[in-house]
Amino acid sequence: MLKMQPLPCHFHFNQLLTSLVKVKQYAVVVSLVTDLCALSIPVSIITFNIAINCCCHSNWVDYAFLLLASTFKRGFVPDVATYTTLIRGLVSQHKSAEARLFFKNLIKFRQVQPNVVTFNTMINGLCKTGHTDIALRLFRFMEKCHCAPDSITYNTVIDSLCKGGLVDDALNLHSEVREKRILPDVWTYSPIIQVLCSLKRWEEVGLLLNQMIYDMIYNRKHTVAWAVSARDTYNIIIRGCLSNKKYDEACKLVDKMVDFGFLADAITSPLLKYLLLSGEQDPNLLAMHQKFLHSGRRRITSVTVEEAMPAKHKVTPVDINSEAKAGDADQEIGGLDAKRVDGDAEDHQL
Numbered sequence: 001m002l003k004m005q006p007l008p009c010h011f012h013f014n015q016l017l018t019s020l021v022k023v024k025q026y027a028v029v030v031s032l033v034t035d036l037c038a039l040s041i042p043v044s045i046i047t048f049n050i051a052i053n054c055c056c057h058s059n060w061v062d063y064a065f066l067l068l069a070s071t072f073k074r075g076f077v078p079d080v081a082t083y084t085t086l087i088r089g090l091v092s093q094h095k096s097a098e099a100r101l102f103f104k105n106l107i108k109f110r111q112v113q114p115n116v117v118t119f120n121t122m123i124n125g126l127c128k129t130g131h132t133d134i135a136l137r138l139f140r141f142m143e144k145c146h147c148a149p150d151s152i153t154y155n156t157v158i159d160s161l162c163k164g165g166l167v168d169d170a171l172n173l174h175s176e177v178r179e180k181r182i183l184p185d186v187w188t189y190s191p192i193i194q195v196l197c198s199l200k201r202w203e204e205v206g207l208l209l210n211q212m213i214y215d216m217i218y219n220r221k222h223t224v225a226w227a228v229s230a231r232d233t234y235n236i237i238i239r240g241c242l243s244n245k246k247y248d249e250a251c252k253l254v255d256k257m258v259d260f261g262f263l264a265d266a267i268t269s270p271l272l273k274y275l276l277l278s279g280e281q282d283p284n285l286l287a288m289h290q291k292f293l294h295s296g297r298r299r300i301t302s303v304t305v306e307e308a309m310p311a312k313h314k315v316t317p318v319d320i321n322s323e324a325k326a327g328d329a330d331q332e333i334g335g336l337d338a339k340r341v342d343g344d345a346e347d348h349q350l
Helices: 009-023 026-038 047-059 062-071 080-092 096-108 114-130 132-144 151-163 166-178 187-199 203-219 224-243 247-259 268-277 285-296 317-321 324-347
Strands: none
Touching: 009 026, 026 062, 047 080, 062 080, 062 187, 080 096, 080 114, 080 166, 096 114, 114 132, 114 187, 132 151, 132 285, 151 166, 151 187, 166 224, 166 285, 187 203, 187 224, 203 224, 203 247, 224 247
């Protein structure tokens, strides 16, 4: 491209750099941008934004700020994407104090008007470092700046509140989500449900689960990450019911879970087998075990757990081990699903 006459415009160079970013060739991109500047080839603020983004991905935040200085020297005006990327770079290197100071100066000197992505990035960094109280203040300040929080903003704060044991505050925020007609997703529900299960507040768990099912069916938010996280939420509640010997409630949840095509994960299935082998004689346990096995073989029918429930008899290890191979297959499927959760979690960015 450098030998072409006339030289391609910066748009075509940016396309090439973006293609390299997609294959994670961050060092190559930074080197190429440096060469373009050294050769006095025309570039744009987008070119610098691409290079700054690569520096932040490579943990070269100091060099990213040198590139920011270069934008000023060349007469460019950094935009909101430039500053948001730098904040994310500081947060990723656990430099929360520096990120807060940088963000504060942006607001104080009105360098740029932060958008929802900028606020989400800063709030995420504060929550990750345990500064939930500051994140809440920034959350309210965000509304004063006429920047409406989105579902990602609420999910981040709710998750941080739950991790800090402030589940009632999280419930209040969850109610605010619905009042403002923001569509909640499974990440709005999961952290609250998990804490409520640990506190044995089953009535509230049931209410939130019904709301989540309504959103799943009627809002049509069926992404892979959404479905996997919903499966995990079901498993959390079922384990809570099993641990507290609420087998009838767990049985009903299994019906709903299997109807949605979800499987038991690598924790729920062994717990269920342990209860059976330890002498628990509730017929719901064996029915749940068989239902999970059938769903693992992809033979899901419309028969409910209650209809599939066998006559009451004493459960022995032979009843469980007779389908051991199918149970092992379930664990393999659960393991694959667990790996997919990790990959989807990385793609779910703020």
